[in-house]
Amino acid sequence: xxxxxxxxxxxxxxxxxxxxxxxxxxxxxxxxxxxxxxxxxxxxxxxxxxxxxxxxxxxxxxxxxxxxxxxxxxxxxxxxxxxxxxxxxxxxxxxxxxxxxxxxxxxxxxxxxxxxxxxxxxxxxxxxxxxxxxxxxxxxxxxxxxxxxxxxxxxxxxxxxxxxxxxxxxxxxxxxxxxxxxxxxxxxxxxxxxxxxxxxxxxxxxxxxxxxxxxxxxxxxxxxxxxxxxxxxxxxxxxxxxxxxxxxxxxxxxxxxxxxxxxxxxxxxxxxxxxxxxxxxxxxxxxxxxxxxxxxxxxxxxxxxxxxxxxxxxxxxxxxxxxxxxxxxxxxxxxxxxxxxxxxxxxxxxxxxxxxxxxxxxxxxxxxxxxxxxxxxxxxxxxxxxxxxxxxxxxxxxxxxxxxxxxxxxxxxxxxxxxxxxxxxxxxxxxxxxxxxxxxxxxxxxxxxxxxxxxxxxxxxxxxxxxxxxxxxxxxxxxxxxxxxxxxxxxxxxxxxxxxxxxxxxxxxxxxxxxxxxxxxxxxxxxxxxxxxxxxxxxxxxxxx
Numbered sequence: 409x410x411x412x413x414x415x416x417x418x419x420x421x422x423x424x425x426x427x428x429x430x431x432x433x434x435x436x437x438x439x440x441x442x443x444x445x446x447x448x449x450x451x452x453x454x455x456x457x458x459x460x461x462x463x464x465x466x467x468x469x470x471x472x473x474x475x476x477x478x479x480x481x482x483x484x485x486x487x488x489x490x491x492x493x494x495x496x497x498x499x500x501x502x503x504x505x506x507x508x509x510x511x512x513x514x515x516x517x518x519x520x521x522x523x524x525x526x527x528x529x530x531x532x533x534x535x536x537x538x539x540x541x542x543x544x545x546x547x548x549x550x551x552x553x554x555x556x557x558x559x560x561x562x563x564x565x566x567x568x569x570x571x572x573x574x575x576x577x578x579x580x581x582x583x584x585x586x587x588x589x590x591x592x593x594x595x596x597x598x599x600x601x602x603x604x605x606x607x608x609x610x611x612x613x614x615x616x617x618x619x620x621x622x623x624x625x626x627x628x629x630x631x632x633x634x635x636x637x638x639x640x641x642x643x644x645x646x647x648x649x650x651x652x653x654x655x656x657x658x659x660x661x662x663x664x665x666x667x668x669x670x671x672x673x674x675x676x677x678x679x680x681x682x683x684x685x686x687x688x689x690x691x692x693x694x695x696x697x698x699x700x701x702x703x704x705x706x707x708x709x710x711x712x713x714x715x716x717x718x719x720x721x722x723x724x725x726x727x728x729x730x731x732x733x734x735x736x737x738x739x740x741x742x743x744x745x746x747x748x749x750x751x752x753x754x755x756x757x758x759x760x761x762x763x764x765x766x767x768x769x770x771x772x773x774x775x776x777x778x779x780x781x782x783x784x785x786x787x788x789x790x791x792x793x794x795x796x797x798x799x800x801x802x803x804x805x806x807x808x809x810x811x812x813x814x815x816x817x818x819x820x821x822x823x824x825x826x827x828x829x830x831x832x833x834x835x836x837x838x839x840x841x842x843x844x845x846x847x848x849x850x851x852x853x854x855x856x857x858x859x860x861x862x863x864x865x866x867x868x869x870x871x872x873x874x875x876x877x878x879x880x881x882x883x884x885x886x887x888x889x890x891x892x893x894x895x896x897x898x899x900x901x902x903x904x905x906x907x908x909x910x911x912x913x914x915x916x917x918x919x920x921x922x923x924x925x926x927x928x929x930x931x932x933x934x935x936x937x938x939x940x941x942x943x944x945x946x947x948x949x950x951x952x953x
Contacts, residue, residue: 409737410468411730412459414478414487414494415502418565419445419593421486422716422723422801424750425473426465426731433465434750434801437486439734439926444589454488458723462838465752467487477730478502479722480527482791497729499525499722500540500548500690506725506953507689508544509732510515511712511741512748517683518542518549519673522719523575524559534559539625540574541677541812544687546739548732553623554679560629566593569629574669575691577618580632581662584639585655589921597803599659600695601811601835604880606653613638614661618669623676625669642653663697674706685710689725691810693860694803697883700861703854707932715858716802717746724801745857747893748806751799754928757944762928769936773949779895781900782944786912787815793917795931796895804859805916807840807888807896809924809931811940813913814873814903815839820913821874827939830920831916839865839876842910843899849873849911850885853917859886859914875913 415422420606421437432661437446440457447922461903463470470476476490483500484491491575503520524536539555570576582594585602589595617635618627642654674686688699694717703711714721732739764768775781786792792812802807811828813820825833839849847853849872852863862884870877877883888895904910917925919938928945934948943950 410473411475411477411725411727412463412470412473413721413723413725413730413894414456414482414490415726416446417481417719417722418482418483419447420457420719421446421453421483422461422720422726423456424723425462425468426727427466429731431727431750433462433752433759434460434512434716434724435799435926436751436923438800438923439751439799440488442923442930444923445593447593451485452454453485454568455485456458456486456489459489461752473532475730477726479526479570479726482637482722489741489926495730497726498537498918500537501733502722502725502729503689503804504540504544504549504687504725504798505729505733506716506721507687507693507712507714508542509728510714510810511687512741512745513544513685513710514713514739514741515543515683515689516547516685516687517677517681517708518687518689519677520690521670521673521692523579524557524570528556530558530930535936536570538570538575539673541680543683545832552677555625558629560673562815562834565567566824567590569848570633572626574625574666576626577632577635578662578666580636580691581639585658587800596691597694598832598835600663600697600732602656602659604660604878604882605707605834606658606711608664608845609657610661611664614665617688618665620669621675625673636907666692666695667698667701668924670695671679671705672703674702674708674777677705684708685712687711688713689717689721691718697862697882700852704863709939712717713860713881714869715804715806717860718803720802724800724838725763733909734893747892748800748802748858749798749808749893750801751926754799759928759948762932763950765929765947766932767896770932771951771953774919774947775949778944778947779836779899779902781949782899782942783906786812786903786943787906788883789814789817791824791939791941793931793943794947795917795925795928795943799926805914805924806859806886807893807914809917809926811915811917815873815876815911816907816909824913824915827902829915834882837876837913837914837915838884838886839911840888840896841912842897842904843889845904845910846887849917850883852885855889856885858889858934859884861885870911873911876911939949
């Protein structure tokens, strides 16, 4: 049985193919169009390139697909080609399915928090789902509690106000302090990175702009407008240095309150379900700081966050719901870890063609021991573009489309931010660590396979790996195993044999405000347009001539 899922909302479009319960392929539209989050594609959106990609990867035609399914918050233009065959499900249900049916749990509590989801009619008013809590077991997903909020339209859709939305509160603060991404959306990842530089100055003030009690979160449009006005007034007339402090303090405040809200909801859900395991999805689940605090400060003993926790993961969730949530198959977790490496494998011919297209600018070599050679170059301070195997889904580079560097160099963070990523200097980079040595360097042995947990670096190790230690001593960790990514595991092992440090700096293989590279051609272009030192395409080392 084959199920093709389409995903997204008005951004982050994607497709996923599931065959007999196995995820065969998944990709985001932005990787193929090279347009960040798919914003502004217009009529080109109806091409739905991601669907063609996953079908081709599986070697099947669309008429060989049994079910085509998507969430009902998806821009309908994206599904035009398949409109006569589509099955529609709720946006939050697709998020919930994406995380529960990729988890190692037979049963679990499930929490979905985002900006907004499917539209609802509430006494004649337009509402959108904002928080949905579920219980999952072999019989499927059951709603335990749902929060929705009124939609107040603005001249631009991006400026709409969604009431009772944790995600939209974070988005509003991010926009208010000046963090935007492509198309004018807020950039909450920047806010999360800035928060540790702030102080609690605005924590009491922000507490007055929402209501939280026993699992109930409420924030009116008036409260959200008042919060935005407070930010505007505080920034008005401030010089650059003072304005930077104000922005950091508002980032600190919204992060602190988001953690408070998420923890309150998690504790309530645990009391209601009694489950020991929790699955998370929705844009708020990308807040890896809050995720780790759930493990630290609630009764949940285990946690799973799908790597594509944002709207790009709803294709995965729709396809999995079409498989398990409609009675076609009974859910049982697979014995191994869920692999996020679901893109296309590019062979040596594709790599050779990409290099030859820039022949005069590049030179290549194929070392006998790739990992040993690259490890040596890393110890020499090289910034390495690392392109291997199938691309990963979601916004985090997990070792197949990564930029890697030596975490021991205290100047490496500033160098990569300025010369390669061309982004704000305060933004941190992630460590990727061998699973078997994680406890030596970090105050947590909980695996973080998808870079969605932020523990502390051990105090004695913060000067050993300063390039991946944030200002507050934390790190957005990725744990690597030989099972999930054998080549990355081998490379870090080779680096550890040279340095006794089983850690590398890992960031996504892209320049600022562009999608992660997908093809060898994308990788070569990004390599040539930035100050990366070395590119590794499969088994080939590529140098700038």
